[in-house]
Each structure stands twice: as C-alpha cells, then as structure tokens.
Amino acid sequence: MADYKEYTDTSDREVDILIRGGTTLTLRAEEEIIEDSVIAIKGNRIAALGKGERLRRLFKENEFIDARGCVIMPGLVNAHTHAAMVCFRGLADDLPLMDWLNKYIFPAESKNVDKELVYFGTLLACAEMIKSGTTAFCDGYFFEGEAFQAVRETGMRGVLAQGIIDFPTPDVKDPDRNLQVAEDFLEAHSGSSLISPALFCHATYTCSSETLRRVKELTSRYNTPYLIHLSESESEVKDVMEKCGKTPVHYLRELDILDNNLIAGHCVCLTEDEMDLLAQYGVKVAHNPESNMKLASGVAPIPELLSRGVSVGLGTDGCASNNNLDMFQEMDTAAKLHKVSRGDPTVMNAREVVEMATIGSAGVLGLDHKVGTLETGKKADLIIIDMNKPHLTPLYNIFSHLVYAVNGADVTTVIINGKLVMKDRILLTIDEEKVIGEVRRIGLRIKKNLDYN
Amino acid sequence: MADYKEYTDTSDREVDILIRGGTTLTLRAEEEIIEDSVIAIKGNRIAALGKGERLRRLFKENEFIDARGCVIMPGLVNAHTHAAMVCFRGLADDLPLMDWLNKYIFPAESKNVDKELVYFGTLLACAEMIKSGTTAFCDGYFFEGEAFQAVRETGMRGVLAQGIIDFPTPDVKDPDRNLQVAEDFLEAHSGSSLISPALFCHATYTCSSETLRRVKELTSRYNTPYLIHLSESESEVKDVMEKCGKTPVHYLRELDILDNNLIAGHCVCLTEDEMDLLAQYGVKVAHNPESNMKLASGVAPIPELLSRGVSVGLGTDGCASNNNLDMFQEMDTAAKLHKVSRGDPTVMNAREVVEMATIGSAGVLGLDHKVGTLETGKKADLIIIDMNKPHLTPLYNIFSHLVYAVNGADVTTVIINGKLVMKDRILLTIDEEKVIGEVRRIGLRIKKNLDYN
Numbered sequence: 063m064a065d066y067k068e069y070t071d072t073s074d075r076e077v078d079i080l081i082r083g084g085t086t087l088t089l090r091a092e093e094e095i096i097e098d099s100v101i102a103i104k105g106n107r108i109a110a111l112g113k114g115e116r117l118r119r120l121f122k123e124n125e126f127i128d129a130r131g132c133v134i135m136p137g138l139v140n141a142h143t144h145a146a147m148v149c150f151r152g153l154a155d156d157l158p159l160m161d162w163l164n165k166y167i168f169p170a171e172s173k174n175v176d177k178e179l180v181y182f183g184t185l186l187a188c189a190e191m192i193k194s195g196t197t198a199f200c201d202g203y204f205f206e207g208e209a210f211q212a213v214r215e216t217g218m219r220g221v222l223a224q225g226i227i228d229f230p231t232p233d234v235k236d237p238d239r240n241l242q243v244a245e246d247f248l249e250a251h252s253g254s255s256l257i258s259p260a261l262f263c264h265a266t267y268t269c270s271s272e273t274l275r276r277v278k279e280l281t282s283r284y285n286t287p288y289l290i291h292l293s294e295s296e297s298e299v300k301d302v303m304e305k306c307g308k309t310p311v312h313y314l315r316e317l318d319i320l321d322n323n324l325i326a327g328h329c330v331c332l333t334e335d336e337m338d339l340l341a342q343y344g345v346k347v348a349h350n351p352e353s354n355m356k357l358a359s360g361v362a363p364i365p366e367l368l369s370r371g372v373s374v375g376l377g378t379d380g381c382a383s384n385n386n387l388d389m390f391q392e393m394d395t396a397a398k399l400h401k402v403s404r405g406d407p408t409v410m411n412a413r414e415v416v417e418m419a420t421i422g423s424a425g426v427l428g429l430d431h432k433v434g435t436l437e438t439g440k441k442a443d444l445i446i447i448d449m450n451k452p453h454l455t456p457l458y459n460i461f462s463h464l465v466y467a468v469n470g471a472d473v474t475t476v477i478i479n480g481k482l483v484m485k486d487r488i489l490l491t492i493d494e495e496k497v498i499g500e501v502r503r504i505g506l507r508i509k510k511n512l513d514y515n
Numbered sequence: 516m517a518d519y520k521e522y523t524d525t526s527d528r529e530v531d532i533l534i535r536g537g538t539t540l541t542l543r544a545e546e547e548i549i550e551d552s553v554i555a556i557k558g559n560r561i562a563a564l565g566k567g568e569r570l571r572r573l574f575k576e577n578e579f580i581d582a583r584g585c586v587i588m589p590g591l592v593n594a595h596t597h598a599a600m601v602c603f604r605g606l607a608d609d610l611p612l613m614d615w616l617n618k619y620i621f622p623a624e625s626k627n628v629d630k631e632l633v634y635f636g637t638l639l640a641c642a643e644m645i646k647s648g649t650t651a652f653c654d655g656y657f658f659e660g661e662a663f664q665a666v667r668e669t670g671m672r673g674v675l676a677q678g679i680i681d682f683p684t685p686d687v688k689d690p691d692r693n694l695q696v697a698e699d700f701l702e703a704h705s706g707s708s709l710i711s712p713a714l715f716c717h718a719t720y721t722c723s724s725e726t727l728r729r730v731k732e733l734t735s736r737y738n739t740p741y742l743i744h745l746s747e748s749e750s751e752v753k754d755v756m757e758k759c760g761k762t763p764v765h766y767l768r769e770l771d772i773l774d775n776n777l778i779a780g781h782c783v784c785l786t787e788d789e790m791d792l793l794a795q796y797g798v799k800v801a802h803n804p805e806s807n808m809k810l811a812s813g814v815a816p817i818p819e820l821l822s823r824g825v826s827v828g829l830g831t832d833g834c835a836s837n838n839n840l841d842m843f844q845e846m847d848t849a850a851k852l853h854k855v856s857r858g859d860p861t862v863m864n865a866r867e868v869v870e871m872a873t874i875g876s877a878g879v880l881g882l883d884h885k886v887g888t889l890e891t892g893k894k895a896d897l898i899i900i901d902m903n904k905p906h907l908t909p910l911y912n913i914f915s916h917l918v919y920a921v922n923g924a925d926v927t928t929v930i931i932n933g934k935l936v937m938k939d940r941i942l943l944t945i946d947e948e949k950v951i952g953e954v955r956r957i958g959l960r961i962k963k964n965l966d967y968n
C-alpha cells in the first residue's frame with residue numbers, strides 16, 4: 063500500500079500517467095486485489111499503487127486514465143512463440159506434427175521466409191499481442207535481427223532468439239555458418255533495456271550434439287537465454303532414443319546444457335526422472351497447451367512440474383499451430399485441459415493459471431524482478447480490461463473471469479515500460495492498417511508459391 | 516447460385532436488406548464459398564444469394580450492408596445451454612461436478628432463482644450470444660416462461676424447455692406439481708414462429724422413472740423436444756447402475772424414451788453398445804466440450820457418434836460451468852480436445868467443427884430445414900465477421916480461421932429471421948446497459964445470500 067508519507071517531496075508527485083478507479087489485481091502476496099485503485103507511473107516505473115481519493119489527490123499527472131469499471135492487472139507474458147509465423151496462420155491444419163513440419167511448414171518457410179516477412183510478420187504479431195493484453199514475449203525464429211527491429215519499434219518487452227537448425231535455413235544457407243551468425247546476432251543486439259537477445263536451437267532432433275554444445279558455449283559467454291523445443295512429442299523422444307540411446311532431457315544433461323539459462327518449450331513427454339532433472343537444474347519450462355492439443359502432441363505434466371518447484375510459464379507457440387496469440391484463451395485452455403486429462407477439476411485453478419501467465423512467464427524470461435506483478439518500483443507493464451460487458455457480468459471472482467470469461471478483445475489499454483502502446487483499443491506504436499496490408503501481400507506471395515508447387 | 520431469370524418480376528426485386536461484398540460461407544454442398552457475394556433478404560427469408568455487381572443491381576433495398584472485407588456465414592446455433600445461469604458465472608469454479616452441483620449450484624439456485632433472475636439472466640445471455648454470433652439456442656431452466664418472454668423480446672430463435680427435477684425447485688416447490696407445470700408451460704407457449712417450447716428432465720439421477728416416463732407422454736402428445744443430461748460423468752453412470760442395474764442409455768431405452776425427439780446433452784461416458792443405440796433411435800446429441808473439461812467429466816466420443824450418423828450439435832452448457840457462451844471459442848476447443856485426447860491431429864477438422872456448430876446444431880434443434888446453411892428460401896439467420904484484424908491476417912482458409920482464430924468479438928452484425936438484431940456491435944433489440952445493470956444487482960443479491968450462509 064502506498065504510504066502517504068512517501069510523497070512529502072513534491073517532485074515525486076509529478077507523474078506521467080495516473081490510472082484512477084477500477085480494481086487492480088497486483089498479484090503480490092499482500093494486497094493482491096485493490097478496489098477503487100490509484101496507480102501513478104513515473105518514467106518507466108510504478109511510482110505509487112494504492113487506493114482512494116486521498117492518495118489520488120497527491121499526484122499531478124500528464125495523462126489521466128479513467129479506469130472505473132475496469133480491472134487493471136500485470137501485462138500477460140507469452141513464454142514461447144515464433145512471432146513471424148503469423149504469416150503462415152491457417153496455411154496447414156489438422157495434420158500430424160512431423161507431416162505438418164516436414165511437408166508444409168519447413169518447405170513453406172524455405173521458399174518464403176525473408177527479412178521482409180520476419181519484419182512485418184513480427185510487427186503484426188506484436189499488434190495482435192498488444193491487442194490481446196500481452197506486454198512481453200519470448201520469441202525464436204530466423205532473421206531475428208529483423209524481429210528485433212520490429213519489436214523495438216512497437217515498444218514491447220521480450221527475449222528474442224536467433225533460430226539455429228542443422229540444415230539450410232532461409233537466413234543461413236550454409237549450416238556451418240550457424241554459429242557465426244548466432245554470435246553476430248548477440249554482438250549486434252546487446253544492450254537494449256527492453257529486449258534481450260538469445261539463441262534458439264530448434265530441437266534435439268534437428269541440431270547435432272556439436273551444434274547444441276557450441277550454442278551452449280555462446281549463451282554462457284554472453285549470459286543469454288538458451289531456447290529449445292524439448293520432448294514435444296513421442297516421435298521426438300523415439301527419434302532421440304534411437305539416435306543417442308537416451309531420452310531428450312538426459313541427452314541435454316550429458317551435453318551440459320541443463321541449467322537455469324535453458325528455456326525449454328513444450329516438455330510434453332517427460333518421465334518422473336526427467337522432471338526431477340528439470341527441477342534439479344533449474345530449467346525453465348514454457349507450456350503451450352493449445353499447440354500441443356492441435357498437433358495432438360499430448361498434455362504436459364504441468365502440475366507435476368509446479369509441485370517440484372519448476373519455473374513454468376504459459377505460451378501460445380507460433381500461429382501456424384494454435385492459430386492465435388491470445389493469452390486469455392490460452393489461460394482458459396490451460397485450466398480446462400489439465401482438469402479433463404487427469405479427471406480432476408481441482409487442478410490448475412484460475413489463480414494458478416493467472417500466475418503462470420504473468421509472474422510465472424516473467425520468471426521463465428528472467429524478468430520477474432522487473433515485471434509480472436504490480437508493485438511500487440517495478441516497471442510499469444500493465445493492461446486495463448473493460449468489465450462492462452455482458453459476458454463479464456456479474457463479477458464474483460476476478461481470477462475466474464480472467465481465465466474463464468475474458469478474451470483478448472476486452473483489453474482496452476496497454477502500458478509497457480511506462481509508455482502507452484494502446485489506448486481505447488487504438489494502437490499507438492504500430493500502424494495497424496499498414497501492417498495488415500503488408501502481411502496480406504506477403505500471404506498472397508506465400509499462396510502463389512504453394513499453387514506453383 | 517441465384518439465377519437472374521428468377522427476378523423477372525420486379526416486385527421480387529424490392530428487398531428489405533441487401534448485403535454486398537465480402538465472402539459468404541454458405542455451407543451448402545454446392546458453392547460452399549462465394550466471393551464478392553450478394554445476399555438479398557425479403558421478409559424473414561433469403562431471397563437471393565449469389566455474386567457480382569450484375570446480380571446486386573437487380574435489387575432495390577431498404578437497408579444496405581457493406582460487407583467488404585468480411586465473412587458472412589450462417590448464425591451459430593448453441594445446442595445446449597442454461598441461459599439464465601449467467602447469473603452464477605464464476606460463483607464456484609475448479610470443483611468436482613457433484614460437489615459443484617450439490618454444494619454450490621443447487622443451493623444457490625434454491626435461494627436465488629426467481630422470475631426476475633430468469634428474465635434478466637436470459638436477456639443478458641441473449642446479449643452475450645448475439646454479440647458472439649449465436650442466432651439460435653436450446654435452453655433448459657426453471658421459470659422457462661420468463662425465458663420465453665425474454666427471448667421473444669430479443670428476436671432470437673430457439674427451443675426453450677421447462678426444467679423438471681424431482682426435488683423442490685425455485686419454481687415448483689412441490690415436485691408432485693412438476694408435470695402440471697410442464698403441461699401448463701407447453702399449453703401457454705405454443706405457436707411462436709421463432710421459439711418452440713419443450714421439456715427438460717434434468718437427468719436420470721434427479722428424476723424418477725415415473726417422471727421420466729410421464730414427461731415422455733407429454734412431449735409425445737405435444738410433439739416437442741425432450742431434453743436431458745445423459746451420461747455426463749462416470750459418477751452418474753455408477754449411480755444409475757446402482758439404482759437400476761443399467762447404464763443410463765439402456766435405462767432410457769427401457770423407459771421408451773429414446774427417439775429422435777430426444778436431445779441428450781453431454782453423452783461423455785458411452786459404451787460402443789450405447790452409441791449404437793443412440794444411432795439406431797435417432798437420438799440427437801449436444802456436445803459441450805468446455806464444460807466437460809472444466810468439470811473433468813471426460814471427453815465425449817464425438818467422432819464415433821458422427822461416424823455412426825448420429826446428429827451432433829455443439830453447445831456451451833450454462834455459464835456456471837464454462838464460463839461463457841462464445842461458440843467460436845467452443846469450436847476451437849472442440850477441434851483441439853479430440854485431437855489431443857486420441858493422439859490424432861486429423862480428427863475433428865475445422866470444416867467438421869464449423870458444420871457441427873451450424874447445420875449440425877440446427878439439426879439437433881429440429882431447425883435444419885429452416886436455418887444452419889445459407890440458401891435461397893431458407894430463413895435469414897446470418898452473421899457478419901470483420902476479418903480486418905491482426906489476428907485474422909493473412910487468410911488462407913476460412914474454416915481454419917473460424918475455428919482457430921476468430922472469436923466472438925469479431926462478429927459485427929447479426930440478422931435473425933430477416934431482422935437486424937446487431938449492427939456494428941450495437942444491439943438493436945436489447946438495452947445492453949440496462950440488462951448489465953439488472954444482472955449486477957441480482958449478482959449482489961446472490962453474493963449477499965452467500966455471505967449470510
């Protein structure tokens with residue numbers, strides 16, 4: 063609770079943004095929910111957080127936001143996506159993972175992915191994410207320098223990882239150059255306050271042990287996250303077993319890659335023993351239930367990982383396998399999937415799921431000291447949701463509504479790092495019409511390439 | 516395709532509404548998708564459906580709708596809900612079915628459900644349904660006469676069933692009067708062109724065999740649908756087995772209740788033999804995947820039912836167990852749930868799911884001759900979806916987008932029985948603010964009753 067005594071210095075009372083009214087879900091241990099709230103933002107930080115008109119009157123603001131009838135909460139953090147893949151949204155559905163990858167996605171990527179596609183695709187993804195309440199995300203794709211440029215323009219926060227795979231890719235025709243391109247990417251993109259560069263080895267079945275190990279040397283040297291798809295499907299586990307005589311997690315341990323810099327996407331097919339290893343080494347896990355459902359990969363043992371203290375975040379995966387980036391829908395699915403898959407409606411309750419999509423994902427990205435809860439001194443990454451809707455009436459429990467009833471389109475206003483990036487559903491850092499037009503044009507090109515195939 | 520020769524009589528050319536541009540998904544076998552479409556509506560019917568400026572110029576309309584950049588499709592049909600239960604949305608979550616029912620929902624209903632709650636709750640549900648693209652629904656609840664009144668005011672289409680259960684209910688304190696109340700309801704509500712009255716026995720475990728049988732006599736005499744919750748959970752099957760020595764479907768067969776007037780909700784726990792019976796007797800099934808997931812009831816064998824030729828529709832169930840009425844989200848979940856539960860990403864493809872939520876559900880409600888596809892002569896129940904959104908860009912496959920990317924908030928305009936009920940997201944038959952206010956007030960009363968418990 064903001065203490066009035068803190069603001070004796072009048073210079074502290076001049077703030078950039080003041081949000082007044084509504085109910086704030088802080089997600090702190092204490093004062094988790096503040097009614098009739100006041101949030102003052104100065105620079106990129108939350109300067110004050112409390113309630114009531116007396117607190118409000120301490121401040122003089124440049125911009126006032128009336129949040130009566132709204133819920134204010136930490137921005138959602140998407141722990142695993144491939145943003146530019148929005149360009150392939152709906153191109154191929156209802157197919158098995160390996161067919162989908164090898165017959166559709168990899169060929170389509172090989173023919174179409176270029177700098178322009180990654181730049182505009184990432185911009186479109188950011189537009190979609192902001193419009194559905196996501197303020198930070200963890201990305202892995204090709205031409206990630208272009209993604210970096212796009213994300214910087216939008217003002218979003220994130221971990222952006224250059225993709226590495228041991229066959230010719232759109233941006234690295236000669237796989238022998240992978241490591242050099244990766245290092246160049248890290249060199250070129252250090253030092254942004256909002257975006258951390260990282261590396262993303264596609265998977266244990268598409269990268270050699272040497273590549274996996276050398277990427278580890280790089281991420282250790284640059285102290286950046288190491289992303290990978292891990293144990294996503296039974297066929298992956300089978301492949302790795304056949305190739306190395308070990309399951310994927312044991313294989314990565316042998317390569318000395320398991321540690322708290324590793325962000326492992328999916329983790330669907332894990333043995334008890336592997337779950338213990340992930341916990342022991344502090345590996346972070348990104349859970350993508352909708353993608354795992356759509357590709358029929360299975361159900362990740364998330365309650366078991368959480369009970370072992372593993373840091374788990376929620377992600378949407380890329381738009382070729384979901385096919386949207388709406389984290390509210392992902393929360394709904396996460397809550398329901400684990401209930402039905404284990405026949406227990408009490409698992410993954412609404413509160414756990416909201417935490418997973420905010421402070422949980424922030425922890426996976428290494429950003430939980432900066433964002434993921436609302437508290438004085440933390441970076442101001444927050445979203446405002448209009449609750450004055452038929453489908454959000456009445457309101458007994460905020461957690462329940464956030465998971466089971468709200469969808470992305472209910473978000474009206476988004477602030478990232480103290481800066482308004484959407485107000486009343488108007489994007490302020492992205493020319494939405496232009497970006498939609500550019501991605502439509504790229505889509506026509508992709509379709510033409512398919513037709514000529 | 517509209518034939519120009521059909522319109523030689525100029526009086527046929529004066530139409531009420533003309534929708535021009537965009538892509539129409541007719542869901543007919545032929546000309547399933549019409550680009551650059553023209554839809555003329557006269558009275559409550561589709562008078563013409565085709566493409567191009569030449570066709571458009573034949574007509575003179577009272578109201579013009581510019582649908583460029585949009586998809587026009589049949590309105591969604593919610594095959595199973597309890598509309599007024601929006602008043603209990605989020606009151607109790609993350610609980611087992613029987614605890615949820617017996618400790619929370621039944622007591623809350625007993626204390627709070629009255630005419631006012633059903634009237635305003637149903638109005639709010641209709642607002643939510645129209646705003647997410649649903650044009651017809653199948654409802655079962657108490658005080659269904661009030662629901663009838665509310666639905667009539669909104670202009671929605673539906674089957675509305677008076678709820679029957681063998682213990683004192685909010686509207687029938689003495690269960691011995693159930694049958695009389697049911698018959699009075701059917702007598703009082705015959706003859707609406709948009710709404711059919713029906714009866715809803717809650718379940719085999721809450722209604723005696725005598726009640727179940729006597730309701731069958733009534734529905735046969737009045738030729739109205741007979742709704743029931745059937746084989747929703749293992750505990751229900753176990754209860755019925757213990758009580759009658761038979762599984763629920765066999766029990767209903769013994770009571771002569773299985774026929775094509777029966778609309779069975781859920782049907783989660785079925786043996787092969789029971790599926791054969793449902794097919795043999797033409798029983799209609801309402802599939803509610805999100806509710807079944809949330810209550811951990813299980814996964815209904817929908818592909819098996821469809822392969823037997825059973826008529827299956829999609830529903831949301833009531834808002835106490837979902838917790839929304841958005842059929843687009845329900846489609847997304849339906850497609851993904853069956854894939855993951857059987858490890859086969861090819862089942863329940865996007866096209867099948869769209870059909871289930873439109874013509875499939877219409878068949879369950881006995882309305883497939885009137886609505887569920889767009890064709891000349893059918894009733895004009897249709898929705899218009901704005902595709903000019905980041906999350907719907909690019910567009911390769913309409914079915915894919917409708918299932919995996921669109922959500923209810925993308926619907927801009929809704930026409931039911933030839934009448935505009937929403938335009939540009941403004942409801943035209945419901946005072947949205949007033950209804951939200953009334954249900955909030957009712958919610959406060961419900962909460963107060965809880966606090967004093």
